[in-house]
Each structure stands twice: as structure tokens, then as C-alpha cells.
Amino acid sequence: MASASSREGREEPLQREASRLAVRTNLEQVMNVALARHSRLVMCTVVMLLTGMLLILFWSQMVFSSHEFDSCDQPLALMIRLIFIIVMVQTMQKAISRHCLCYDAVEDGPPEPLRVRVFRALAVSAAVLWPLVAGVMLLQSKTCSKALTTAVAVIIGYYVILVIVVLVLPAVALGVVLCLIRRGRLRLPRMPGAAPEGAVESLPVLEFDTGRFCEDGRGEFPASCAVCLETFTAQKEIVKMPCNHVFHRSCLSGWFQVARTCPLCRGDVEQVIV
Ligand SMILES: [Zn+2]
Ligand SMILES: [Zn+2]
Numbered sequence: 359m360a361s362a363s364s365r366e367g368r369e370e371p372l373q374r375e376a377s378r379l380a381v382r383t384n385l386e387q388v389m390n391v392a393l394a395r396h397s398r399l400v401m402c403t404v405v406m407l408l409t410g411m412l413l414i415l416f417w418s419q420m421v422f423s424s425h426e427f428d429s430c431d432q433p434l435a436l437m438i439r440l441i442f443i444i445v446m447v448q449t450m451q452k453a454i455s456r457h458c459l460c461y462d463a464v465e466d467g468p469p470e471p472l473r474v475r476v477f478r479a480l481a482v483s484a485a486v487l488w489p490l491v492a493g494v495m496l497l498q499s500k501t502c503s504k505a506l507t508t509a510v511a512v513i514i515g516y517y518v519i520l521v522i523v524v525l526v527l528p529a530v531a532l533g534v535v536l537c538l539i540r541r542g543r544l545r546l547p548r549m550p551g552a553a554p555e556g557a558v559e560s561l562p563v564l565e566f567d568t569g570r571f572c573e574d575g576r577g578e579f580p581a582s583c584a585v586c587l588e589t590f591t592a593q594k595e596i597v598k599m600p601c602n603h604v605f606h607r608s609c610l611s612g613w614f615q616v617a618r619t620c621p622l623c624r625g626d627v628e629q630v631i632v
Contacts, residue, residue, distance in 0.1 A: 407520065414516050415445060421509040430502035432495040434510050437488070441513055444484050451481065489517040553614035553627045558607055561597040566590055571604075585609035585621055601625045 393400070422438040447454065454477070456462045461474045470478075492510050499507060564570075564579075571590045573581040582589045583596075583606045590596055595607040603622045605613075610621075618627045 403523065407523065410516065411445070411520075414512060415442060418442070418509045418513055421505050425503055425505045428503040428506060430499065430506055432499040432502060434492075434495060434499060434502050434506040437492045437495060438506070438509055438513070440484075441488055441492075444481070444488055447481050448485060451478070489514050551617055553618040557614050557618075557627050558597065558611040561599060561607075561610075563607070564596045564598050564604060566592040566596060571596075579604045583609055585613055599625075599627070 418438050419442055422435055422442075426435050428435070452463070455474055459471075459473050459477060461471055463470070493514055496507060496510050496514070569576075570578045571581050579590075579598075584603070585605050586609050588594075588606075590604075590606075596604055597607045597610060598604045599610075599620050601620050601623050603620055605621065613621055614627070619625060620627065
């Protein structure tokens with residue numbers, strides 16, 4: 359019994375890496391459920407961002423029409439016209455691909471021909487490069503009219519807001535929440551798939567001992583908790599699942615709020631406890 363527990367408790371480094379990946383995938387599934395619950399907020403944000411973009415685009419094209427021939431040491435008017443073309447190309451990518459490049463993703467299926475991939479790469483590069491080039495031009499311009507410089511500055515400002523709202527904020531929020539769940543410091547509301555009440559309390563507590571918890575394969579258990587990836591110490595209580603996987607009690611208790619399976623082997627906690 360002791361040798362079986364020792365064998366199952368020990369894991370090769372590669373296996374351990376795979377296990378950590380499994381834990382991360384599980385956590386991401388949990389996050390997807392949480393995001394789906396806030397779908398109304400996501401939809402509102404998208405509608406607001408699109409409306410803002412259309413208003414700014416419409417206004418900037420009016421500025422272009424009335425200040426196209428203003429004297430300017432930088433081609434800011436051209437940049438205002440370019441951003442309009444870039445947004446149009448982005449929104450009509452499918453139509454351009456079908457009618458100009460003779461490729462329909464639904465009818466022709468994968469793989470995409472080279473001409474379509476080149477077109478996509480060019481469209482994305484233009485969208486990414488525009489704010490950088492426009493920013494440099496804006497910094498160097500000395501004789502441009504206020505109307506042109508304001509229009510370019512507003513578009514660049516909106517670009518920055520888009521990047522923050524669409525990319526940076528969700529990435530930071532997801533990272534922080536995942537980290538808190540991992541460390542057992544965030545109690546998500548009990549989900550339908552949560553473990554039964556008192557599941558953690560029913561597990562045996564292990565005494566910490568450097569000889570039993572080490573990475574080199576000589577110990578009975580791994581040296582670190584697969585949920586928070588922190589090394590086991592005598593300060594945080596360690597519990598053992600009946601499948602012989604060991605975790606911090608606080609980590610497992612957080613985990614059991616959203617899942618009823620062992621974070622490593624995915625065994626159902628009720629089945630293994632009974
Ligand atoms: Zn832990
Ligand atoms: Zn397990």
C-alpha cells in the first residue's frame with residue numbers, strides 16, 4: 359500500500375508539466391463560464407466601441423473633405439483618408455476575399471490560398487502600423503492646421519483606448535483571477551459542478567517533511583502544489599486525495615468551489631472519497 363502510494367505520488371518532470379497544463383486548462387474553462395455569465399456587459403462594450411469608432415471615422419472624413427488641401431509639412435490628410443480605407447478593408451475582408459481573390463472560406467474550405475493569406479497579413483500590418491506612423495508624423499509636424507492634427511490625435515487616442523479595452527484589460531483581469539483561484543484566495547460562487555460541502559474537511563492532512571516531499575524522485579510526494587505551483591512547507595496545511603495526489607488545503611478548497619474533480623487526474627471527488 360505504502361509503495362503504491364509512493365509510486366503514484368511521484369511524478370516525472372514531463373508528467374508534472376502536463377499535469378500543470380491540465381490544471382491551467384481546467385481553470386480557463388472555469389473562466390469561460392464566468393465570462394459567459396457577463397455576456398451582456400461584453401456585448402454593451404462591443405456596441406459602445408463600434409459606435410465610437412463609426413462616429414470618429416465619420417467626423418474625421420468630414421475634416422478630411424474640408425482640410426484636404428491645407429498646407430502641411432506631413433501628409434496628415436492622406437493618413438486620415440488611409441485609416442478610412444483600412445477600416446473599410448477590415449470590415450469587408452470576406453467580400454474582398456470572395457469577389458476579388460476568388461476564395462470563399464465556406465465553399466472552398468481550408469487551406470487558404472497564398473493570395474488570401476498575403477492579403478490578410480497586409481490588412482493586419484496596415485492596421486497595426488497606422489497609429490505608429492501617424493504618431494511619428496504628428497510629433498514631427500510643425501506647419502499643419504489644427505483641424506488635421508486634432509483629427510489624427512483623436513484617432514490615435516481611440517486606437518489606444520481600443521487596445522486597452524480589448525486586449526490589455528481582459529488579459530490582466532484573467533491573469534489576476536486565475537492567479538487568485540490558483541492560490542485559493544478567490545472564492546467564486548459555488549458552481550453547478552462544485553464538490554459537495556465538506557469535501558476538503560474529509561481528506562486526511564499530511565505532516566510536512568522535506569524527505570517525503572521532494573522533486574528528485576526519492577520522496578513520496580512532489581515538492582510543490584500543482585494548483586498554486588508553490589513549494590510545500592510546514593506553514594500551509596497539506597491534504598491528500600484518495601487518488602494520492604496532494605495539494606494545499608486552501609488551494610483544493612478554492613478548486614472545489616468550481617469543480618468536483620481532482621485537479622490532476624480529474625477523478626470525481628465523491629467517487630474517490632466514498
Ligand atoms: Zn497550493
Ligand atoms: Zn488525482
